[in-house]
Amino acid sequence: MAIEDYRGDVEMCCRCSACKHIPLQMVKGVEHSYACPSIARYNFHAYSGGGRLLIAKEMLNSGFKYTDKLLDIVYNCQMCGGCDTSCKYAMDMEVLEPIYEFRIRCVETGHTNPALDKVINSLRKQGTMVPGAKGKRAAWAQGMGIKDATKEKVDVYYHVGCLTSYDKDYQKLARATAKILKKAGVDFGIGYENESCCGGRAFQMGYKDDFLKQAKKNMDMLKKAGVKTLVTGCADGYQAFKVLYDKYNLKGDLEVLHITEYLARLIKEGKLKLNKKVNLTVTYHDPCYLGRLGEPWIHWQGKKIPGYKFVFDPPKVYRRGTYGVYEPPREVLKSVPGVKLFEMDRIKEYAWCCGAGGGVNESNPEFAKWTATERIEEAESTGAEAIVTACPWCEKNFNQAIKESGSDLKVYDIVEIVEKAI
């Protein structure tokens, strides 16, 4: 698919501005009613989902004019899909897909963002999205006796992810995950130096070819290792393996689970017992790529039925954010003795983004921080002591925002809470 394939969708935009807000029924007041960080921060209509479609429509008609402002608009978006879900509450049309394709077109034509180029260069050189990553990918696992899934058969392959592998501050998540899986008696392994970036973040940044390269590389390795079930603690990784790989027919029959789904399953089956009390009031942040964008890909091919209605043969089934991963992380949190869960105003399919997605944390750290700060404030308004997420990118971005704002809010990944309880 290319941006041209979405002409019908971009023409469907009626400029109702639903994309700027969370689904209207869920608006709980004048606070926390916005869905899209980009329009909320930059205010010109061009930065909204609908504005992006209008730009696409105009450029499809009269050619692409790559001004600095256009690229500013294009890259100041976390690709969080908030606009897509809000629009599709009422409409039958794609919003995020054409936005992806527009960004891909920018990259393909050489209109890239230098900060993102740097990240992609690192990916190309080192197979990781953490520029300047030093040392071995699995250094964190030293001495833990974790199986190498490329060398011996395991029930579960744990894909650790770039940030968790390389960022010293977040390697704790990998160690916590391994500790929990061991405790539950799971036969699991990791890829050690054969693990490579999932490519999901590269796709979000518009570098589709790099994404495909990574996807193929990963799937070759997994196939060779005979992996049937993949578990990851990274929301980007989850969405890449589960949704994007499927979109490009690369996933095969690999079962992809986010760690929260897997933990919920282990808890339900009685294999993981959470006995220790963790006295903490928390609120849960739904990562975009685990929540609304974690919804399975729907393979559909069809043609618009000629005429005045925007309908297709066969009928198109839209991904509307309904089937993302929302309950498993909540079930896990509720299983931890002592943990009290307070919900924020924007949750599940209409959760506010942490700010890190789409390469924004590299291309515009100030905007990433602004977006995170909005979320921190929302979390604080629930009265919770901690915000819990299920993605290292969210955790890192929240921590950076908190560091500068001086908030007392604690930030955890869900595996850290579970680790405390075992």
Place this chain on the structure above:
Amino acid sequence: MALSKDVYKEFEDVVGAENISDDPAIKDAYRSPDLTVILPGSTEEVAAVIKLCNKHKIPYKAQSTGWMLFAPTYDFIFMDLRRMNRIIEINEKNMYAVVEPYVISAELMAELFKRGMICNVKGSGSTCTALAMSGHGHMGMTTSTGDRNDLATEWVTDEGEIVRLGTLGASDEWFCGDGPGPSLRGVYRGGGVITRQATKVYHWPGPSEYPLEGLSPRYTLSKKPSEMNMMVRYFSFPSIGKLIEAELKIGESEIAFELMGFCPSMVSSNITTSNEEDFETLEQFTREVQGPGFMVIIVGNFDEDFAYKKKVLAQIIKETDGESLKAVEDPDAEATLLFQCTRVCASIRETFRAGGMFSSMMVQGQRYDNHVRWLEEAAVLKRELIEKGLVIADDGQQFGWGEEGGHLGHTEIFCRYNPYDEKSSKAVQEWLAKVGKRALDGCFAVPSMGILPVDVIGKRASNYHIWFGKLKEAFDPNGVGENTGFSYVGADTSGVHTSIYQKPEKASPKK
């Protein structure tokens, strides 16, 4: 229009570099190749921008939330007011709320619900501005309509003068917008920018927050409407005559929270989550209804009140041979209609989803029974378009709703179509013109926005266009403001209806 560097700088000095742009990408999103977009953040900035427009004779247009896709047709300064998004005050005791232009109705309604109150929500839906403006809404039976909800108002004229109406000017308070002496509420829709306004709010006996469950796009309520003393029903009637009889009786007996003259297609759009499901449901409804119909929402203040209202409704329906549409009696469908119509005021699903666009002929503020003969003719003409495959094949009906207990009302008929299909667009425009002309020739009403030239209509309506022109001249001597002298009763300057772009005649911008 490319402003000269110096002039651009003057505007930039008012709002800051971050809040002004004439980049092609920005302009594309505002649907015009020839404008400079400015994001003022306060009344003072709005006034300063307008003063600069006057100084340089540059036309401007301001927009609160905007709605629909109408391309501006001339060069100008475009003020997007979205940075002005604060609720200034909600006064429960005196039943008003004060908002800036980019507070949307969904936000204000959510805040009001918590306080046992509601406001009028425009038919365009709750993504639109909560300023009272002229929008007519589905809950008009209870929440009045259009400009009748305005109280004190802060108005920046087309010359950039800040005028504070009513109590705002007298004592910096918001409870009254009229006087001293004649009320300037009579003129501010003619131009300028409303920067803050108090709007009347109303009692809401329902929950402080709907007990919503599920995930988008299918939310439901965890409680049945009846458990909250609420009921939604759709009734069809053997004839328009019977429908009108029922509508008037319901209005006079003061039992309806909302009386919305949905066609079956509007009901099916609202309770379904895709086009395919919508058209299947519509087929089913079309088989089940006996004729034209409307939806009624009953809300009880307390048990006895709820029981009384239901009893009267049953009696009126019996007397008028109405039949309830069974599908709506299902508590899930009932619940969906309830929160769609009281919180969101529906709209997007029923207007845009099928074809991307709709065009309407409407008369705001006048009761359905006044215009039904005319719009029945319009419906016949619309069905011809349906048969030719030019517009969406819905039930083709006109619809209306009651306002202020049936004192006033709203009448409308629209075609849904694909705006990029030239044949469809042309056919719809011709249909509108035909229906509009018939409105004048039949002495029914002033037809809605932009259908016929203003002077054609004005000559048939007390030459109002001439008088309006004089008002415009008096408040906008440099002709920089939007020419809002269009035709429908109770227009607005909010940009909710942006079809009103008309190039001001006087201002000749410096190139």
Place this chain on the structure above:
Amino acid sequence: MAGNESLVKIFGAKNVLDDAETLEEYSGDFSFVSPVRPRCVVKPKNADEVQKLVKWANDKRTPLVPVSSGSPHFRGDTVPGIGGAVVVDLSGMKKIIRVDRAHRVAMVEPGVTFAELIPAVEKEGLRLNMPLLPRKSKTVIGSMLEREPVVMPKYHWDISDPLACVEVVFGTGDMFRTGQAAGPGTIEEQWAAGGAQKTPYGPGPAAWYRLIQGAQGTMGIVTWASLRCEILPKLEEPFLVGSAELDRLLELVHWLVRMRLVNECFVLNDSNLAAIMARKFPGEYQDIKDTLPPWVLFFNLAGYDYFPEDRVSSQIKGVSDITKRIGLEADKAVGGVSAVEMLKMVKRPSPEPYWKLGGKGACHDIFFITTYDKLEGQIGVMNDVANKSGYPALDMGVYLQPIVQGSNCHCEFNLFYDPQDPVELERVKELSAEAVNCLMATGAFFSRPYDRSARMIINRDAAYVDALNRVKTILDPNHVMNPGKLCF
């Protein structure tokens, strides 16, 4: 008749009056504005004559002072502001043009009084939302154009209600129809098409009627107006609630109005309620007053065509839930006043003599719009000003009328006095000027400024005055319409 020949040509000799007695009568009223003798008084019979007159006035640059109600007048707005004016007495235009039950609307000429219109609409099953006991000579149009408060806040959606559409001869001499009446078609053609003259705003973006209301005749002369009417109830159940605690009573008012449980609803102090109910002064007045608590709320429940008993009983339940919560009790009588009697009174104009004049022969009203929370303080300020001036605050009437469905409250102080007593007259004159100043400082909003303080009130906001003058320049460029009033 010298100099008025052209007027005689328009109106006929008997409708142009310039005898000394008539000119004296129209030269002043109960207000404190200085009397000015008009040049003559004309009595138009139809809109055509009005239009000719306005054109004549523009030619001759002669001021016109429109008046529709009969005497006595109270507010100074019909007293010529400058010499040489022609008073346009519209009281003879008495046609009730239409009463339309289905649309709940009536259309009347300017001379039609409440006393005349009430039975006409009742015949059709309708009623008026009217001011509190207007004097017998008060016209419906006069009241509406002055935005007088009405007694049923539930049906007072907008401050302009119950006015619907008007036909007006602007100060330019041009004829204009507002709202739904504007067109297309003649009024008769609109009726034939199934329409009514009901929707007030428009045509176009402006709401022309709002510029004519509150203008005290400075924009043009209305030759007919339509007004919304309400359904005549089948069953009514009035109540009174007495209390010494005004804030508690106002809390009750807020909820009754907010929940739309009641039709008529207002608060009077003991002096005003006694003045309304007494037929003999001072004996009966004082007797009634002595039985009353300081404040009395009157409200009325109504049932219409469908199961009226059920409706009223459900509303009684609703009301009693509120009164219990607030700690008040609604009764059928308070002191010597019965709720049923009160209801009978408020459905009609005041009996003769006018209730404001019965006690002492004259009355000066100070009224403004305010909010519930400020009322107690404002009443305190007024009491202080009155007492300080030597006018016993306890003798003063107070009328509190929730308006615009509870968004505001009309507050009115009635200063009864003996016009023959120069000391008393001077005292009321001085204290009223002082009171307006003091009350404005408390946020009292004088939306309808009359009398000597009008100019001071309106001129406080220069931007507003400038905007009003731009409108005035369009509708009355030669300033022939009631010059000297408001800021014109």
